[in-house]
Amino acid sequence: MSTNVHTIVTNVQDMVSQDRQQVHSPTSTPSPPSSSTKPKSKVRSKYRHVAALHSKAQPSVLSHETSETPSFIGFRNLMVLTIIVMNLRLVVENARKYGLLISLKYNLRNHDIKMAAILYAATPCHLFVAYIIERIAMENVRGVIGRRKKRESGENDVCRDQENKDFYYTWWWIAFWHTVNASLALAITSYVVYCHVDNPGLGTISELHAIVVWLKTCSYAFTNRDLRHAMLHPGGPESALPDIYAECPYPRNVTLSNLCYFWWAPTLVYQPFYPRSKEIRWSFVAKRVGEVIALSVFIWLTCAQYAVPVLQNSLDGMAVLDISSIVERLMKLSTISLIIWLAGFFAFFQSFLNALAEIMRFGDRQFYDDWWNSTNLKNYWSTWNKPVYHFMRRHVYSPLVGRGWSSQAASAWVFVFSGFLHEIAVGIPCHSILGVAFAGMILQLPLIMMTDPLAKKEGMAKVAGNCIFWINFVFVGQPLAAMIYFYAFNTKHEELSQGAEHRSWFTKGWFN
Structure with missing residues (x-):
């Protein structure tokens, strides 16, 4: 009862305040109603059950006839979640079946550790042997170029033929020693790992290291051979070299610092400059x-x-x-x-x-x-x-x-x-x-x-x-x-x- 009385009093006060505002406000001529403005119906129409929900022909979303390919992001998310759940199930199954198998103890023989350390330190020596061979080849090239300059002043063909024979004979020996050195880099490590390293983990690391050094040694020998050939036959069909090699032309690349950089560089292909x-x-x-x-x-x-x-x-x-x-x-x-x-x-x-x-x-x-x-x-x-x-x-x-x-x-x-x-x-x-x-x-x-x-x-x-x-x-x-x-x-x-x-x-x- 008290609530109804309070509501009536409030409505009366609002009506009085509205009348006062109309009295004190200046008179204004009301604008004529717009023709486009229609009076809103105060009565809400009821929903009619005649709405056309099928107004055009259209294929199913997964049909080939559809004009736009649907997104499958949801299925992708589902597959990711499925993979996660399946792997979590395997984790739980593994824990229940085997318990914790991880241990901080190790059972590596001291002999295996020593042999692996020796191999890791000794295997790169073959790169330095290749460097010594290349220094010998470089001096041979310089001698050939010097003799060519002397020959221009006048020498007979017999001396020229003998020099060519000596030159190619030296090149064959250089190629031979490069082959022996590179082969030993792989053969020695393989023999030691197979016969004297029982742990397959240390053996794998040693063998992979030997393979890397072997490939680097081969690349070093092959590349410098072609660089020597290009230097001895300027203007020939095989004398063209990449522009980047001009930063360190042969024989300036045959240095210990250049070899050490190639030794540690993350590549198996030798270049004079990178x-x-x-x-x-x-x-x-x-x-x-x-x-x-x-x-x-x-x-x-x-x-x-x-x-x-x-x-x-x-x-x-x-x-x-x-x-x-x-x-x-x-x-x-x-x-x-x-x-x-x-x-x-x-x-x-x-x-x-x-x-x-x-x-x-x-x-x-x-x-x-x-x-x-x-x-x-x-x-x-x-x-x-x-x-x-x-x-x-x-x-x-x-x-x-x-x-x-x-x-x-x-x-x-x-x-x-x-x-x-x-x-x-x-x-x-x-x-x-x-x-x-x-x-x-x-x-x-x-x-x-x-x-x-x-x-x-x-x-x-x-x-x-x-x-x-x-x-x-x-x-x-x-x-x-x-x-x-x-x-x-x-x-x-x-x-x-x-x-x-x-x-x-x-x-x-x-x-x-």
Whole structure:
């Protein structure tokens, strides 16, 4: 009752105030109503059930007839979430089944550590041996040029022919000693790792280091040979050199400082001069080093906690050739190996090589390209590892094509050579030369022939080529090779696992 009275009083006061405002306000002539202004209806019309919701013909969103391609961002987000959930499930399953397998203890023999340290210090000496050989060759070139100047004053043809024979004889000896030196750089390390280093982790690091030094030594010898030839035959068809070489022409490049720069430069291809950055950004270096450390720890944890149990559980199936068990373990290992490989790729090619390039002020830092978008295998092998690709193209493929080989034959020989390097990089540290890594590289040739036509087409053909690349990369290549070499190593050392609680010497020696 009191509320109604209060409401009535309030309304009366509002009416009185409005009347006062009208009295005191100046009179104004009301404007005539606009013809376009229609009086608003105070009565709200009821909804009529005759609205035309189907007013035109239109296809379904996922039909081919639709004019605009729909967005699939939602499905992409769903797939990402599904992958995350599936991997979290594997993490939980691994924790419940095995517990914590990671240990800070290590079981490396002092003998293995000493041998690896000696190899790491001694292997680069072959680069300095190549430098000494090049100094001898440089003095030979200077002598030839000096004798040419004397010959212009007048000498007989007999002396000229004898000088040419002596010159080519010396060149053959230079090439011979370069071959011996480069071969020893790889042969000595391979022998020591195979016979005297039991730990495959240290063996792999030593072998990869030897391969890098071997490739650098070969490139140093090949490049300086062509530079000598260009100097001795000015104006000839092979005397043209890149403009950047004018910054350090031959023989000014044959110095110890120039060799030391090439030794540490993040490239396998020797040049007298490289593009340089202006200064060293130490904050950039610190970030890249932090990434290397973090990713290395992540790789170690992933290997010890997830990869090793899967590999151990595959031993019994491999021993009896249980195909279903092998396939199941192969598919389970594929995800783990992919994660480890991607982390290792980023740690080395993006973080480590960029940090090294920044310290060396090395300008060209295209160490890789967008290999993950490869629509054929050929594109992948030419984009994921640019330092090796540049070496193969400059010192193997192009010389063979220049000598009359077809492009297909030269490419095949590149894969044979690469297969040899893959086999010694994996087989020697594992003490098992099986030829699996070599065969894996050779089998890339028919896959390249199969995926090349897909890359030249448009639409779904390129998608199919990219899918074939990922299937070969994720399921067939790395995990299968890892299982085979793991089994061979354990078989050779008679450490086949008989139970889930039994850990092989390989696991104790490598990951702990």
